[in-house]
Structure formats: C-alpha cells, structure tokens
Amino acid sequence: MSDDQQAVSETSQNGKYRVQVIRDKCIGAASCVAIAPKVFGLDDEQKAFVISEDELDDIKLLAAQSCPTAAIIVTNIETGEQVWPQ
Amino acid sequence: MAVEHFQAKVSEITRLSAKFMQFHFELVTPNTISFSPGQYILLEVPGIQQKKSYSITSSVDLDHAIEIVVNTAPHGDGVRYLTSLTPGDKVSFYAPAGIFTVAPISSQIGAEEKSLVFVAAGSGIAPIKNMLIHQLRFEQDTRPMVLYWGLRFEEDIFWLDKFQDLAQAYPNFQLHPVLSQATPAWKLCRGRVTDCLSIHPMIDSAGYYICGRTQMVEDVKTLLLQKGVQQQHIHHEMFN
Numbered sequence: 001m002s003d004d005q006q007a008v009s010e011t012s013q014n015g016k017y018r019v020q021v022i023r024d025k026c027i028g029a030a031s032c033v034a035i036a037p038k039v040f041g042l043d044d045e046q047k048a049f050v051i052s053e054d055e056l057d058d059i060k061l062l063a064a065q066s067c068p069t070a071a072i073i074v075t076n077i078e079t080g081e082q083v084w085p086q
Numbered sequence: 087m088a089v090e091h092f093q094a095k096v097s098e099i100t101r102l103s104a105k106f107m108q109f110h111f112e113l114v115t116p117n118t119i120s121f122s123p124g125q126y127i128l129l130e131v132p133g134i135q136q137k138k139s140y141s142i143t144s145s146v147d148l149d150h151a152i153e154i155v156v157n158t159a160p161h162g163d164g165v166r167y168l169t170s171l172t173p174g175d176k177v178s179f180y181a182p183a184g185i186f187t188v189a190p191i192s193s194q195i196g197a198e199e200k201s202l203v204f205v206a207a208g209s210g211i212a213p214i215k216n217m218l219i220h221q222l223r224f225e226q227d228t229r230p231m232v233l234y235w236g237l238r239f240e241e242d243i244f245w246l247d248k249f250q251d252l253a254q255a256y257p258n259f260q261l262h263p264v265l266s267q268a269t270p271a272w273k274l275c276r277g278r279v280t281d282c283l284s285i286h287p288m289i290d291s292a293g294y295y296i297c298g299r300t301q302m303v304e305d306v307k308t309l310l311l312q313k314g315v316q317q318q319h320i321h322h323e324m325f326n
Contacts, residue, residue, distance in 0.1 A: 027300060027324040027325075028185075028322075028324070029126075029183075029184065030183065030184055030185045031126075031137070031139060033185070034089045034184065035128075046322075062180075065135050065137055066136075066137045066180065068138075068325060069326060070136065084135075085136075086135070
C-alpha cells in the first residue's frame, strides 16, 4: 500500500465527522447502535455513549439521523460546522 | 441481525379505528427480513433526513413483508407521509433496529422472570402484540402473562378480538384494557395504566415490558421501582 492509499484509508475510517451524544435527550431506542455498532453502545441506564469514531462518516450521520430524539450531534471537524441536527 | 436497507411496496392499508392505521409493506429488495419481536424499522420520509421509527407488528414468520401500526392523530412528518401513501407506492427503510425484546429464558434475566407483564399505551401496543403472540404461540411460553393497554376512548380500541381470542386459547394470558376517557358504561379499568397497575396486586418475579410515550414509560418505571421491582426487569421502549 502506498502512502497515499494509507492516507485515504485512514481518512475514510476516522473521517471528518465527530459525534456526541446528548445524554439527557437519549431515550435508549438504540437505533444508533443498530446502524453504527462500532461507534455507539448503551450503558447500564440504557443511554447511548460513543465507543469509537472508527467508522465511515455516512454511517455516523445515518446513525444520528436515525435517533428519534435527535440526541446525537454530528460536527464536521474540518469546518467546525454542525452537520446534524440541522 | 445486521441492519439492511429495504425497498418495499405498499400492498395494503387498513384503518383499525378512528386514530390508528395499519400499513402492510411487501418487501422488494431484499425480499426477506429476519427480526426479533419488538424491533422496529427506520422509515425514510422523502424530503426529511431524520428517519422515522415504527415498530414491526407483523409476525416473524411473515418474512416477505412487514406491517406497522401508526397513530394518525399527531400530524408529524411521518404520519403525513404515511397517510399520503396508496397501495403500489414504493417505500424504503432500514431494519431491524432496537433492543426491546423479551429476555430469552436462557439468559439470567429471562430465567428470573417467572411471569411477564406487558404495559402499552396507544400505538405502543404494536411491538407488545408481536412479543406477546410470539411468546404464546411460537415459544409456547407457559409463564403467566398480563397485558395492560391504555387508550383514551372506547372507540380507539382495536385488535380486542385478537387479544380476547388469545386469552381464550392461552389460559396463562390476561388482558386489561384501560381507558382514560371512559364512558360510565365502561366496566373495566379506567384512568391511566399506572392507576390500573397500582390497584392490582403485584405479580412476583415478573419482567415488565413497557412501550409508550416517554412520560408514560417514566411514570410506570417510577411506580414499579417504588414497588420494589428491580431495574433489570423493567424493559422499555419510548417514543415522542
């Protein structure tokens, strides 16, 4: 694998989107866990938390858009823009 | 079961009562689905990025289609879209999602639950009906099971015949419909489901499965915790 390929691979895995769970809004529906099980888990109180950011941006965004209470904030770290909720 | 993206076609729309409608989606691609009773779909609504969650109410043995039940009274984006559909229209969704399922009897929590109490309000009955029928018919679960189902008006009730048939066929199942706006002629439980739960004797070693609006679920949880039910035996699904 070339350096360029390595860079692309790392970018696609870690991506430019960062996710954050607003714990008070989470109702434990676990749609985020279903869509992005590598990124989200549920704690003992059935509230979502972030395990890892190691996932494609599209999957992270889809997980956030699947949350019935919009409890997941997605931020583009390159621009600082909040991608979701809009 | 990993989440998949499904394309489906509306094949039947049934009005169950003044407020509640049932939608039957015939799967196109993939053309079969595997899920656990209690799980839901994430419906894509054109023009809306947020996915809308609807519990699957059809049986797991119907693997080429799914059915959902919707309360059409709140006119949100999901309801507006669904009520605009006609048979033949295409829909798409992700499924299955959710962890609101009956604890397997092989698990420690499941083994501790010597009876099952289901508590639903409104369309919260959708996953509960599926779980209940699955346990009785498919799992041949002989543990005592009780269903408390809260609605506002008598005319809101649907599937009563199905539940009464179940109670006839399975003596271990009891039904308690609860109406918050009952007429004087109503002879069964009235008030909120918590009122009915409060006056009935507590069932020993029960697992509680609650589905409804956030406040209703919180109220039931608070009551059960006050009555000494352990947190791990209170399973719930909330919606807005």
